[in-house]
Amino acid sequence: MFNSRIKIKALLETAPLGTEVTIMGWVRTFRNNQFIALNDGSTNQNIQVVASLGMLNEDTLKRITTGASLKIRGEVVESPGKGQQIELKANSIEILGDSDAEKYPLQPKKHSLEFLREIAHLRFRTNTFGAVFRVRHALAFAVHKFFNDKGFVYLHTPIVTSSDAEGAGEMFRVTTLPMEGAPKKEDGSIDFEQDFFGRSTNLTVSGQLEGELGAMGFGDIYTFGPTFRAENSNTTRHLAEFWMIEPEMAFHDLEDNMNLAEEFIKYIIDYAIENNREDLEFLDQRLADEEKQKPQAERSELGLLEKLQFVLNNQFERITYTEAIDILINSPAYKKKKFKYDVSWGIDMQSEHERYLVEKHFKKPVIVTNYPKDIKAFYMRQNDDGKTVAAMDILAPGIGEIVGGSQREERYDLLTKRMEEMHIPTKEMWWYLDTRRFGSVPHAGFGLGFERMVLFVTGMTNIRDVIPFARTPKNCEF
């Protein structure tokens, strides 16, 4: 058996003084031909290994370089030096994998996030990305724990779909037809009947419609999986492949939906704080250092942990779309013509408007409800006023829309009428409509972009830095 090691996180926590242990990991720095800072990814903390002089031959000493992997047996002792409580007095050091320091791109110095993006395969070995991806893991785990504890069924909705009804964005086509000389129909269009699935297929843009089918049997379900958008979006908030969480609940109305979404967001933030405090403290410090570079006016008022705590301790503001428009029209910013885009009832709010509401007016997460039906999807439940639908978006400071959800239209007649108005092919959607024909119930759900949540919790500012291998236009390395 090879692996009888103790992880550095456990070693530092238990500090078994006087015992001999085996650790394995990667060299962060090697100082004074004597002190090895070793990291194994279990924590941001390194363990200091002390190699007494004469113990190692010259050759082994030279091979202990930044990035090399080592297997070390040694005795756990109190550290006489400052900066750490305990250290490992090495009895034996074995080089598992050499790392040519002249070629290894990670140097014991600060690197830019842009550079680290180009070596995404190695960035897990840095403090920042170690912390970010451990927090990402904690959040993902918390998502499952939250819903599992509430009796939700984790439903695996398909990645390949033929449904393009939602119109959530441009889609990636899935096909086995040849690029050159694809079979054509008489009218010159491509004959997808000869394709693998016998029809035109795409990567999913949302699991919601299938999620609704599950909710109509299980009551409460959630999805958590990859989602694809072929939009040519080049921003710090968009990915072509991202992870989305989509709960769908039978016997829920819009208010139930909002309550669940708010409870959910607070739960996973709290989970990360409870279980990854060390990583968040590191990210908090990192953000504070970065803020120091900025001019006073652009600095945020709260530190990362303060911000998260603030979100936990305060109710999200809940306003209707109509109230939001009133606030914007009566705002000093509007009167001073600070907005690039005009405001009137019926507009789809621009990011500048959302940012004003969240960052300037309320200074906390805001849930906006009851949007005009013409700017929202066909499946949202129509309100009695005939103008609005039971939609809700949660807007978060710094990242904008983090949740989009609604109560769904459960009334068959109203739903089909709306679909016809919006040119949604009801015939192809027979399976979706069946849920409204047989035992239809009031139900609701929402979608949460997981990476945007990770951005919010880690304080990172570019979405490409919170997913291990980002898929963006013109970039599919790794």
Next chain:
RNA sequence: UCCUCAGUAGCUCAGUUGGUUAGAGCAUCUGACUGUUAAUCAGAGGGUCCCCCGUUCAAGUCGGGGCUGAGGAGCCA
């Protein structure tokens, strides 16, 4: 997709009005060092100035096109 900015050593950047052999800090390498914390001290090596075309006696520097990256907008999660 649009707008703005950027691309010079492994990394972060400077490079004046177009003018000799393109610089700095860090990293790396060599040497010194038994309590260092991104160690320190001394020395050394390291360049397709993103690519193509053009202007010019002369281009890292000016112009055009392209590629890539970043920020903002749109689309959205």
